[in-house]
Amino acid sequence: MMNVMxxxxxxxxxxxxxxxxxxxxxSHERGRTGAPDLLETxxxxxLSVVSKHIDVDPDKVxxxxxxxxxxxxxxxxxxxxxxxxxxxxxxxx
Amino acid sequence: xxxxxxxxxxxxxxxxxxxxxxxxxxxxxMGQNVxxxxxxxxxxxxxxxxxxxxxxxxxLINVVxxxxxxxxxxxxxxxxxxxxxxxxxxxxxxxxxxEEGIKSVxxxxxxxxxxxxxxxxxxxxxxxxxxxxxxxxxxIVTNPEVSSxxxxxxxxxxxxxxxxxxxxxxxxxxxxxVTRYDAGRAARGEMLSIxxxxxxxxTPLLGIVPESQDVxxxxxxxxxxxxxxxxxxxxxxxxxxxxxxxxxxxxxTVPVQRKGLMDRLLRRRAA
Numbered sequence: 543m544m545n546v547m548x549x550x551x552x553x554x555x556x557x558x559x560x561x562x563x564x565x566x567x568x569s570h571e572r573g574r575t576g577a578p579d580l581l582e583t584x585x586x587x588x589l590s591v592v593s594k595h596i597d598v599d600p601d602k603v604x605x606x607x608x609x610x611x612x613x614x615x616x617x618x619x620x621x622x623x624x625x626x627x628x629x630x631x632x633x634x635x
Numbered sequence: 636x637x638x639x640x641x642x643x644x645x646x647x648x649x650x651x652x653x654x655x656x657x658x659x660x661x662x663x664x665m666g667q668n669v670x671x672x673x674x675x676x677x678x679x680x681x682x683x684x685x686x687x688x689x690x691x692x693x694x695l696i697n698v699v700x701x702x703x704x705x706x707x708x709x710x711x712x713x714x715x716x717x718x719x720x721x722x723x724x725x726x727x728x729x730x731x732x733x734e735e736g737i738k739s740v741x742x743x744x745x746x747x748x749x750x751x752x753x754x755x756x757x758x759x760x761x762x763x764x765x766x767x768x769x770x771x772x773x774x775i776v777t778n779p780e781v782s783s784x785x786x787x788x789x790x791x792x793x794x795x796x797x798x799x800x801x802x803x804x805x806x807x808x809x810x811x812x813v814t815r816y817d818a819g820r821a822a823r824g825e826m827l828s829i830x831x832x833x834x835x836x837x838t839p840l841l842g843i844v845p846e847s848q849d850v851x852x853x854x855x856x857x858x859x860x861x862x863x864x865x866x867x868x869x870x871x872x873x874x875x876x877x878x879x880x881x882x883x884x885x886x887x888t889v890p891v892q893r894k895g896l897m898d899r900l901l902r903r904r905a906a
Contacts, residue, residue, distance in 0.1 A: 603707070
């Protein structure tokens with residue numbers, strides 16, 4: 543009956559979409575009590591490791607995230623100029 | 636010249652966030668470059684209503700504190716390439732938002748966008764005053780209901796005293812947006828009418844958004860109603876409101892729901 547109604551109404555029910563979106567979002571937010579979440583930790587540690595070796599221009603770093611139900615995506619694009627300066631690395635040792 | 640617009644109300648739950656998303660999308664649909672900023676620190680929801688909640692990396696506080704650059708924190712809408720979101724922080728550290736910080740973020744955004752829409756938190760505390768602080772214009776979202784109208788009056792007073800423009804002796808242009816309006820109930824005297832509200836608040840009307848199931852459906856799926864159901868009554872109301880914001884003279888009507896096939900069939904049978 544619901545399907546027939548939808549056929550005439552021309553629209554799918556939106557509540558299941560709302561339910562799924564909330565489940566995904568809240569599962570990420572609840573795990574976060576106080577401490578930064580895994581993706582956040584990964585992001586900052588990746589950047590700190592990279593910046594040990596090169597001078598990372600914050601403007602040339604693009605971080606994208608997509609929090610999914612089963613897996614999440616963390617995308618870090620770092621523009622590395624050719625002829626990378628290794629001065630930082632020497633200074634660090 | 637970029638315009639800073641605050642969407643505010645005093646009272647919670649009247650439709651500020653829904654309206655910010657719908658108006659922002661409607662402006663972008665007309666080709667404007669738009670950024671919507673969530674000022675509700677600790678209780679962000681504009682990301683959810685816009686369907687960008689899974690993609691938040693940085694937020695307004697990160698930018699204010701210098702942890703992230705502005706372009707890194709801006710999230711581009713997946714449907715409209717000239718619509719961007721600057722999310723609020725989910726942490727409770729409200730004090731991290733400083734007046735100076737907001738000032739510089741807004742100054743920066745003004746160089747990149749035509750419209751900067753600030754979605755205010757409810758209440759009259761710091762978050763709400765910061766959201767309106769640098770506004771050129773304000774949209775006061777009001778429901779035809781006594782407590783909402785009273786709180787709108789309070790907010791109008793604050794717009795006239797606590798904004799930078801007011802302190803300079805200039806004017807913040809104010810617009811009233813009545814949402815969840817039911818013309819039938821108003822006609823029967825069960826609900827405050829538009830005339831009642833306008834008489835009490837003495838603020839020019841920007842639009843009348845009728846109560847509609849399309850609004851809930853849009854937030855369920857995370858898509859502004861002007862995109863999700865462009866021909867629906869609330870979407871047409873928001874689009875008309877945006878045309879008025881852009882200076883067009885649009886006749887003020889209460890858009891009515893066009894009946895679906897099922898409604899018409901049922902009505903015919905009932906008649």
